[in-house]
Amino acid sequence: MTTEESILNKIQILITKHFETPKAAFEFFDADNDRKLKKSEIIKLLKEAEINGFIRGIVSSKLIEGYDKSGDELVDWDEFKAAIAKIKTA
Numbered sequence: 001m002t003t004e005e006s007i008l009n010k011i012q013i014l015i016t017k018h019f020e021t022p023k024a025a026f027e028f029f030d031a032d033n034d035r036k037l038k039k040s041e042i043i044k045l046l047k048e049a050e051i052n053g054f055i056r057g058i059v060s061s062k063l064i065e066g067y068d069k070s071g072d073e074l075v076d077w078d079e080f081k082a083a084i085a086k087i088k089t090a
């Protein structure tokens, strides 16, 4: 498994263990309710997914880089769904 795969895998475990749906997880981590995950909200998610503290910053940047298609440096629901879809096919 690549690092990216193992990180996505941990996120999936977090979602299936603690949330009924990926949407519920998305809404939980969207602390300010703007329907987008900003970097600090993604870092919180990574923390809950037990991603090592030393790499959380870089991982959140990579996730935003990889999944933010609209270029606003925020991950919206459609972009989050795309990330989840990638986990399922991995």
Ligand SMILES: [Ca+2]
Pocket: 029, 030, 031, 032, 033, 034, 035, 036, 037, 038, 041
């Ligand atoms: Ca937000």
